[in-house]
Amino acid sequence: MERVAVMGAGSWGTAFAKVLADSGTDVVLWARRAEVADGITRSRVNPDYLPDVVLPPNLAATHDAEEALRGADAVVLGVPSQTLRENLARWRPALPAGATLVSLAKGVELGTLKRMSEVVREVAGVPEEQVAVVSGPNLAKEIAAGQPTATVIACTDHDRAVDFQQACSNSYFRPYTNVDVVGCELGGACKNVIALACGMAAGLGFGDNTMASIITRGLAETARLGAALGADPLTFAGLAGLGDLVATCASPLSRNRSFGERLGRGGTVAGAQEAAHGQVAEGVKSCSSIRELAARLGVDMPITDGVHRVCHEGLDPRALTTALLERERKAERQ
Numbered sequence: 467m468e469r470v471a472v473m474g475a476g477s478w479g480t481a482f483a484k485v486l487a488d489s490g491t492d493v494v495l496w497a498r499r500a501e502v503a504d505g506i507t508r509s510r511v512n513p514d515y516l517p518d519v520v521l522p523p524n525l526a527a528t529h530d531a532e533e534a535l536r537g538a539d540a541v542v543l544g545v546p547s548q549t550l551r552e553n554l555a556r557w558r559p560a561l562p563a564g565a566t567l568v569s570l571a572k573g574v575e576l577g578t579l580k581r582m583s584e585v586v587r588e589v590a591g592v593p594e595e596q597v598a599v600v601s602g603p604n605l606a607k608e609i610a611a612g613q614p615t616a617t618v619i620a621c622t623d624h625d626r627a628v629d630f631q632q633a634c635s636n637s638y639f640r641p642y643t644n645v646d647v648v649g650c651e652l653g654g655a656c657k658n659v660i661a662l663a664c665g666m667a668a669g670l671g672f673g674d675n676t677m678a679s680i681i682t683r684g685l686a687e688t689a690r691l692g693a694a695l696g697a698d699p700l701t702f703a704g705l706a707g708l709g710d711l712v713a714t715c716a717s718p719l720s721r722n723r724s725f726g727e728r729l730g731r732g733g734t735v736a737g738a739q740e741a742a743h744g745q746v747a748e749g750v751k752s753c754s755s756i757r758e759l760a761a762r763l764g765v766d767m768p769i770t771d772g773v774h775r776v777c778h779e780g781l782d783p784r785a786l787t788t789a790l791l792e793r794e795r796k797a798e799r800q
């Protein structure tokens with residue numbers, strides 16, 4: 467792969483564009499606002515999202531989507547999951563034929579309850595083999611600073627995953643391939659919801675036993691949903707499952723965890739939204755779509771259900787704790 471378009475110049479779009487460029491791949495980064503693209507072109511930094519990080523010379527920025535997409539071997543989609551459909555529909559006429567479409571987004575679409583790769587296939591009108599996802603413990607700020615991490619490139623076409631793996635491998639970024647797209651996407655979407663719950667627990671003053679319990683039971687309910695949707699159970703023990711779950715639930719850099727922490731400290735959803743400074747905490751919306759998906763499939767996801775009730779029905783996080791602990795007693799693997 468010689469040239470990749472990255473559509474979306476937020477935290478992860480910008481950091482991932484840098485990963486590609488640092489791997490020797492030429493990148494064009496599309497920014498929704500002209501001033502962001504101009505700022506990158508002028509000063510080599512993204513002033514809004516990663517002001518302390520100098521971007522490499524083989525990374526160009528533009529506000530013109532057609533220009534970004536022209537001749538791209540792969541198109542990386544770095545916009546929030548609930549906006550992917552509308553953005554991609556706009557870009558569709560300019561998508562290069564045969565290009566690998568790569569989703570960075572971690573969410574489940576409200577209303578349709580579709581995973582991001584399903585949205586991409588539907589809107590772009592491409593076969594599943596042409597769509598890949600990137601998912602793993604990938605906090606943008608750490609990666610932009612060149613700190614080592616691993617991730618997963620999931621695609622049902624193994625050769626295509628290997629091509630993209632090559633395009634984004636470098637001295638600090640190690641991608642593995644996986645053909646289990648369903649499992650990798652569910653791991654990425656569900657961990658945001660579990661991180662909200664961990665944040666709430668932290669905000670309430672609870673310590674590491676509580677965190678470990680939420681992480682472990684969160685993984686159990688994610689794996690149950692995965693089983694119902696045909697995912698490989700072992701994916702949830704990997705980077706896109708446990709790896710991302712631990713990073714997001716533990717890190718003060720996580721927007722989802724920080725959002726939950728504000729709620730746990732007694733803040734409102736509106737206040738937590740404001741404190742996020744326009745950056746997306748995907749779990750706040752995906753808790754509702756994942757909950758609905760689970761209900762449709764008859765899968766029990768009590769933490770996800772509780773997070774939905776806190777974020778959208780006014781439940782107090784402390785009452786959520788009580789509700790979870792007072793549930794009917796059962797065997798661990800049930």
Ligand SMILES: NC(=O)c1ccc[n+]([C@@H]2O[C@H](COP(=O)([O-])OP(=O)(O)OC[C@H]3O[C@@H](n4cnc5c(N)ncnc54)[C@H](OP(=O)(O)O)[C@@H]3O)[C@@H](O)[C@H]2O)c1
Nearest residue numbers: 475476477478479498545549570571572604605606745746
């Ligand atoms: N940040 C991370 O560490 C990280 C890591 C792995 C995966 N992810 C996932 O990657 C996806 C993107 O996250 P991010 O961190 O890059 O988000 P972000 O920092 O909030 O940036 C969102 C980007 O999408 C653009 N955008 C385009 N259309 C939009 C619309 N209709 N509404 C809102 N924004 C729109 C924004 O443009 P403006 O600047 O003009 O608003 C901005 O460039 C999410 O699904 C997230 O879960 C994030």
Ligand SMILES: O=P(O)(O)OC[C@H](O)CO
Nearest residue numbers: 602603604605720721722
């Ligand atoms: O900041 P968050 O909570 O969106 O998490 C970022 C990444 O998904 C971590 O892998």
